Amino acid sequence: MTLTNKSPxxxxxxxxxxxxAVGDRVFSWWTLGTGLLVLAVLxxxxxxxxxxxxxxxxxMGLRFLTERTWDPNPATGxxxxxxxxxxxxxxxxxxxxxxxxxxxxxxxALFLTELAPRRLRAPAVTVIDLLAAVPSVxxxxxxxxxxxxxxxxxxxxCHDVLGGVPVLGNLFGPVxxxxxxxxxxxxxxxxxTPIITSxxxxxxxxxxxxxxxxxxxxxxTRWEMIRGAVFPHSFGGVVGAVMxxxxxxxxxxxxxxxxxxxxxxxxxxxxxxxxxxxxxxxQQFGESTGTFTAALIGLGVVLFAMTVLINVLAQTxxxxxxxxxxxxxx
Amino acid sequence: MASNDTDLTTRPSVAVHAPGSTAAGAETTTxxxxxxxxxxxxxxxxxxxxxxxxxxxxxxxxxxxxxxxxGKSTVLRALNRMNDPIPGARVSxxxxxxxxxxxxxxxxxxxxxxRIGMVFQKPNPFPKSIYDNVAYxxxxxxxxxRLDDHVExxxxxxxxxxxxxxxxxxxxxxxxxxxxxxxxxxxxxxxxPEVILMDEPCSALDPIATAKIEDLMFELTxxxxxxxxxxxxxxxxxxxxxxAFFTAEVDDKQVRHGRLVEFSxxxxxxxxxxxxxxxxxxxxxxx
Numbered sequence: 001m002t003l004t005n006k007s008p009x010x011x012x013x014x015x016x017x018x019x020x021a022v023g024d025r026v027f028s029w030w031t032l033g034t035g036l037l038v039l040a041v042l043x044x045x046x047x048x049x050x051x052x053x054x055x056x057x058x059x060m061g062l063r064f065l066t067e068r069t070w071d072p073n074p075a076t077g078x079x080x081x082x083x084x085x086x087x088x089x090x091x092x093x094x095x096x097x098x099x100x101x102x103x104x105x106x107x108x109a110l111f112l113t114e115l116a117p118r119r120l121r122a123p124a125v126t127v128i129d130l131l132a133a134v135p136s137v138x139x140x141x142x143x144x145x146x147x148x149x150x151x152x153x154x155x156x157x158c159h160d161v162l163g164g165v166p167v168l169g170n171l172f173g174p175v176x177x178x179x180x181x182x183x184x185x186x187x188x189x190x191x192x193t194p195i196i197t198s199x200x201x202x203x204x205x206x207x208x209x210x211x212x213x214x215x216x217x218x219x220x221t222r223w224e225m226i227r228g229a230v231f232p233h234s235f236g237g238v239v240g241a242v243m244x245x246x247x248x249x250x251x252x253x254x255x256x257x258x259x260x261x262x263x264x265x266x267x268x269x270x271x272x273x274x275x276x277x278x279x280x281x282x283q284q285f286g287e288s289t290g291t292f293t294a295a296l297i298g299l300g301v302v303l304f305a306m307t308v309l310i311n312v313l314a315q316t317x318x319x320x321x322x323x324x325x326x327x328x329x330x
Numbered sequence: 331m332a333s334n335d336t337d338l339t340t341r342p343s344v345a346v347h348a349p350g351s352t353a354a355g356a357e358t359t360t361x362x363x364x365x366x367x368x369x370x371x372x373x374x375x376x377x378x379x380x381x382x383x384x385x386x387x388x389x390x391x392x393x394x395x396x397x398x399x400x401g402k403s404t405v406l407r408a409l410n411r412m413n414d415p416i417p418g419a420r421v422s423x424x425x426x427x428x429x430x431x432x433x434x435x436x437x438x439x440x441x442x443x444x445r446i447g448m449v450f451q452k453p454n455p456f457p458k459s460i461y462d463n464v465a466y467x468x469x470x471x472x473x474x475x476r477l478d479d480h481v482e483x484x485x486x487x488x489x490x491x492x493x494x495x496x497x498x499x500x501x502x503x504x505x506x507x508x509x510x511x512x513x514x515x516x517x518x519x520x521x522x523p524e525v526i527l528m529d530e531p532c533s534a535l536d537p538i539a540t541a542k543i544e545d546l547m548f549e550l551t552x553x554x555x556x557x558x559x560x561x562x563x564x565x566x567x568x569x570x571x572x573x574a575f576f577t578a579e580v581d582d583k584q585v586r587h588g589r590l591v592e593f594s595x596x597x598x599x600x601x602x603x604x605x606x607x608x609x610x611x612x613x614x615x616x617x
Contacts, residue, residue, distance in 0.1 A: 210452055216443060217450075218517065
């Protein structure tokens with residue numbers, strides 16, 4: 001039996017109507033185009049920065065990544081450009097930032113989604129979002145003028161108490177000034193907390209009521225409900241939020257430049273001054289020429305590569321962990 | 331009641347209540363496990379259900395039926411304080427469990443829900459493995475002994491073991507709807523509650539899966555007391571010993587309230603209802 005037997009008009013009504021087909025095609029080209037645009041911009045950034053950095057990368061070779069000395073104007077011989085000290089500074093300051101920001105952000109987000117009375121939620125969210133709106137140079141100035149000096153006695157106390165502990169004591173070495181990895185990390189922590197908080201809050205609020213009810217109906221306390229129903233549901237999203245925060249921390253320039261101390265070294269001592277890649281670029285770019293400029297751009301390339309690498313790594317970790325936690329679907 | 335095994339104020343160190351330790355077990359036919367006395371449930375100032383009184387008999391299935399919006403689910407959730415997390419929800423009257431008021435000031439809702447478990451309308455397994463779904467309740471209740479044995483026992487009792495024993499580490503979300511619902515039942519009975527509340531447990535399932543759950547309910551009455559809310563009158567007639575018929579009523583101020591119309595043995599309610607409204611409903615004249 002064919003459709004035409006039932007209704008003579010039906011074949012024509014089944015053909016594609018002109019306007020909707022055009023709309024669909026425009027929409028699909030538009031979305032495809034914007035998607036490709038992002039890739040193109042990323043690719044162009046990578047290509048042009050590598051080209052600009054090439055004189056330095058060519059001169060240094062792999063040593064650009066493994067050399068810890070950074071000496072653009074040596075008294076004798078060629079300039080030496082090694083990114084390692086700064087990459088270390090970027091990594092350490094960002095790590096400290098996450099160490100403080102992640103538990104605090106998750107705590108705030110849980111409070112806002114699970115515990116806070118309804119009328120408190122909106123104002124609290126506004127205040128946290130305001131924190132994200134503070135320009136980073138303000139954080140930097142606040143850090144250098146207020147936080148750094150104020151923390152010196154605290155650092156000194158930590159050094160006195162923990163400095164003697166084997167292995168761990170290395171982290172709490174002598175305090176030179178308030179401008180060091182730790183201060184940079186703490187300032188970064190304050191800066192990334194709003195981002196991580198606001199995304200984790202969104203993620204937590206998508207956990208279905210049914211899942212929470214299921215946990216409660218089994219006699220779960222609120223914390224057990226959060227561990228059993230909220231966390232498994234939101235693990236991937238929370239890691240995504242942390243990665244966005246990490247990206248911000250690693251890329252943060254002016255605030256770190258002001259409080260990290262500006263010295264080229266690699267040390268376990270968190271109370272020692274150091275430098276980060278982004279901070280070095282902003283400090284030295286104005287006075288650089290030729291290969292020196294190329295080397296600074298090279299730092300940018302390394303930073304870019306590090307960020308991408310960490311994000312890819314995080315995605316792999318999330319996939320593995322989710323498969324283990326949620327059970328494999330296949 | 332500090333030393334009584336039905337004391338709900340503190341979390342016991344050994345969570346499984348030993349078989350036979352429940353005094354009421356010996357007096358099945360006389361004292362009901364639960365008793366509602368003039369229970370009203372409010373959301374804010376709105377009285378959703380008004381003045382409900384009925385018993386829940388031990389090792390029997392009690393069904394709650396009625397049209398949409400008659401408050402049967404609301405009453406069900408009041409039986410294990412699942413309305414507590416809803417802002418503004420409040421209960422008046424007495425919800426007695428072995429004579430103890432579940433809404434007394436010193437009663438811990440966590441303890442209430444340990445003894446009075448719940449299965450929901452939509453199967454809601456956690457996004458975890460099948461094993462971890464069942465083990466979750468055991469872990470949070472600190473149940474001693476081999477977790478594996480408890481998990482197997484619960485899955486077996488829920489008539490699911492044979493279907494999942496080779497894929498315990500697979501995601502629970504990969505199961506079919508009916509299997510997911512039986513997993514949810516396994517998860518509930520794993521913590522050995524005394525009463526299981528079921529809120530339209532089959533409404534999202536196909537007839538075959540529904541039949542399996544109904545068979546399972548019959549089996550479960552050996553060990554548990556079941557209260558089921560259902561939209562399906564035939565289901566109530568098939569599975570329950572007692573039936574409560576609820577309806578929605580509009581009062582003088584044009585406000586809708588849920589009300590219990592009639593409670594009796596299922597056979598009687600369906601063949602010889604005392605109330606005209608019950609008769610109209612079960613004969614399909616309204617609702």
